[in-house]
Amino acid sequence: MKKVLTIAGSDSGGGAGIQADLKTMTVHQVYGAAVITALTAQNTLGVQAVEPVSKEFVAAQLDSVLSDINFAALKTGMLAQKEIVAVTAQKIAEYNLKNLVVDPVMVATSGDLLLEEAAVQSYKELLFPLADLITPNLMEAKVLAGIDKETQVEAEFLAKKLHAFGSKYVLIKGGHFSNPAQQSKKAVDLLYDGSNFVKFKADYIETNDTHGTGCTLSAAIASNLALAYSMEKAVEKAKVYLTKAIAAGEKIGKGNSPLNHIYQLDLKKESRQG
Numbered sequence: 568m569k570k571v572l573t574i575a576g577s578d579s580g581g582g583a584g585i586q587a588d589l590k591t592m593t594v595h596q597v598y599g600a601a602v603i604t605a606l607t608a609q610n611t612l613g614v615q616a617v618e619p620v621s622k623e624f625v626a627a628q629l630d631s632v633l634s635d636i637n638f639a640a641l642k643t644g645m646l647a648q649k650e651i652v653a654v655t656a657q658k659i660a661e662y663n664l665k666n667l668v669v670d671p672v673m674v675a676t677s678g679d680l681l682l683e684e685a686a687v688q689s690y691k692e693l694l695f696p697l698a699d700l701i702t703p704n705l706m707e708a709k710v711l712a713g714i715d716k717e718t719q720v721e722a723e724f725l726a727k728k729l730h731a732f733g734s735k736y737v738l739i740k741g742g743h744f745s746n747p748a749q750q751s752k753k754a755v756d757l758l759y760d761g762s763n764f765v766k767f768k769a770d771y772i773e774t775n776d777t778h779g780t781g782c783t784l785s786a787a788i789a790s791n792l793a794l795a796y797s798m799e800k801a802v803e804k805a806k807v808y809l810t811k812a813i814a815a816g817e818k819i820g821k822g823n824s825p826l827n828h829i830y831q832l833d834l835k836k837e838s839r840q841g
C-alpha cells in the first residue's frame with residue numbers, strides 16, 4: 568500500500584484539516600499518516616480557538632514518521648506560524664521527500680485566520696521551491712502575489728506570478744471567483760506548469776456546505792500522485808472526487824456542512840441513519 572503524509576492542523580469538527588485529509592486518503596486506498604501543526608477548536612459555524620504546536624514538537628513528529636515510513640507523496644495544510652513553515656521545509660529537504668502538494672491555507676471560509684501574516688514570506692522562500700504543486704485559492708493567490716484583495720485579476724496572471732517562486736506546478740482554485748465561468752455554473756481550476764495552462768471544469772454546486780473543499784482537493788491530489796498518476800491526471804481525478812463529495816453532502820451541524828467522503832463506500836444507507 569502507498570503511504571501519504573499530511574502535515575496540517577486538526578479540525579475538531581472533522582470537516583477540514585487532518586480529519587478531511589485522512590478520510591480522503593482512506594477512500595483513495597492509500598495509508599494516511601498525520602503530523603499535527605495546530606489544534607483548532609472548530610465546528611461548522613467557525614473557528615473558536617487555535618493552539619499552535621511548538622516547532623520542536625512538529626519536528627519531533629516529522630522525525631518520528633519520516634525515519635520510519637517511506638512516503639510516496641505528502642501534503643501540507645494549515646501551518647499556522649512561520650517557525651512551523653520553516654521546520655516543515657527543513658525536514659522535507661532533509662528527508663528528500665518527493666510529490667509535495669502545498670495548500671497554503673490562510674483563512675477558513677468562515678473568515679477565521681489560520682496563518683500569521685509573517686509566515687507568507689516563509690512559504691515563498693522556503694516551501695514553494697520544494698513543492699511539486701501549490702494550490703492557493705483566489706484570496707491566497709493574491710496575498711502571495713502581493714496584490715490587493717479587492718483588485719480584479721485573471722487566474723492566468725496569478726499562476727504566472729506564483730510559478731516564479733519555484734514550484735513545478737501551480738493550481739489556482741476557482742471556488743471563490745465570481746467570473747463568467749462561475750456564472751455559467753462551472754467551478755474552474757487552472758493548472759500551470761510554467762509553459763502551459765490546463766483548465767479543470769466541474770459543475771458548480773449551489774450550496775454553502777463546502778467546508779473542507781481545499782483540504783480534500785489537495786489530499787486527493789497527493790493520494791493520486793502516490794498512486795503514480797501524472798500531475799494532470801491527479802488533479803483531474805481529484806476534482807471529480809471533490810465534486811461528488813460536495814454533491815453527496817448531508818446536513819451536519821448548524822453551519823456550513825462538510826463534504827461526504829463515504830458516499831462511494833458500498834454501505835446501506837439505513838446502516839448510517841442518525
Ligand SMILES: Nc1ncnc2c1ncn2[C@@H]1O[C@H](COP(=O)(O)OP(=O)(O)O)[C@@H](O)[C@H]1O
Nearest residue numbers: 704740741742743754755756770771772780781
Ligand atoms: N460550490 C462548489 N461547487 C463545486 N466545486 C466547488 C464549489 N466550491 C468550491 N469548489 C471547488 O473546490 C475546490 C476548492 O476551491 P476553493 O473553495 O476556491 O478553495 P478553498 O477551499 O481553499 O477556499 C476547487 O476545486 C473549487 O473549484
Ligand SMILES: Cc1ncc(COP(=O)(O)OP(=O)(O)O)c(N)n1
Nearest residue numbers: 576583584675676778779780781782
Ligand atoms: C484545521 C484547518 N485546516 C484548514 C482549514 C481550511 O479548510 P479548507 O478546505 O481550505 O476550506 P474551508 O473549510 O475553510 O471551507 C480549516 N478550516 N481548518
